[in-house]
Amino acid sequence: MLRLLQRTPAITPETPDGALVQRAQKGESAAFKALFERHVVGVRRFLRDLLRQGDLADDATQETFARAHAQLAKLTDYDRFKPWVLGIARNVAFEARRVRQHDVLEDDDDSTPTAVIPSPDPERVLLDAELEKHFTEAMGTLSGNRRAALLMRLDHGLAYEEIAAAFGWSIPTVKNEIHRARLKLRAQLLPHLTGERT
Amino acid sequence: MSRCGRTAHLEAVALGEASPTLAAELRAHTKSCALCRHELNWLESESALFRQRAGRDEVAQLWKGVASRSGLETPPRDWPRVLVAMAAAAALVLMVGNAAPRASRSADGSPGDETLESSMLMTPAFFVEEESCSKLPSGVGFQCSPVVPASFLASR
Structure with a gap:
């Protein structure tokens, strides 16, 4: 009682x-x-x-x-x-x-572009259905580990140290993977964000 | 990516992790450095995309699956205990209240007032119409008020 x-x-x-x-x-x-x-x-x-x-x-x-x-x-x-x-x-x-x-289980192609100009206006970025489709497709081209690291950093706000601990990686490795993932995502999304669709 | 030495710090600005001082300093720098300006624009756009996606999430009722796989039951909350206690107290009060008139009836061997009252109230014949509702013109509604018999009132 x-x-x-x-x-x-x-x-x-x-x-x-x-x-x-x-x-x-x-x-x-x-x-x-x-x-x-x-x-x-x-x-x-x-x-x-x-x-x-x-x-x-x-x-x-x-x-x-x-x-x-x-x-x-x-x-x-x-x-x-x-x-x-x-x-x-x-x-x-x-x-x-x-x-x-x-x-894709292995690392994706590392031949990522470097030129990034022009850049979009952050205040005018609107994730409509079409952009979301491109976004999903772009994410799908990343390898599993790279995508997971990018998501942990950008979508879930984890620090590099936390991601390193979760993955069992070194911090430089985490930074490198996220950097490469970002470059690839950027190359695929930029044309859709700046109106330079190909 | 840009080759400016400050690029590495821009991510912290875009994600809101930089101190206000550093953020202000870097934003000022981007006004004179096109590479950093474009870089920051992209990082903030990227951040905006992820934020917008996160805002649209829907989650199905997944707890049941977790609970069944983990052997977890739905945890009891505090408020039902309070309700149960209140209901038990109310039931106790009602039981005591109902027991009292029965005791008085058994004492004198005849039904008490309370018993008469409750039984009469449950009987349709208890209601005596002043005028039959069926005789009233349509639209008059709600004029058939029940009348308590004078004998009953006298007994009170």
């Missing part, structure tokens, strides 16, 4: 990830669910970008969080739940792609 009346601290949007991780590690399922709700949108988008298929991304998202729950005790840097779970998502996506066996 006393246990029923015992109150745990409320989970609010201000509750930091680190506190939720520690509570989830003690078996509080509400804390893990809060982590899920906080990160599921980003993780699913990350997986959709890697897998390029919505239904696969849904399944991979569920698998990612199920693995995260199973391995949560291993997370000792409590505040780094986001890079940690994105690292798991990356592994899940690569496994799924190996099963599908029709995606």
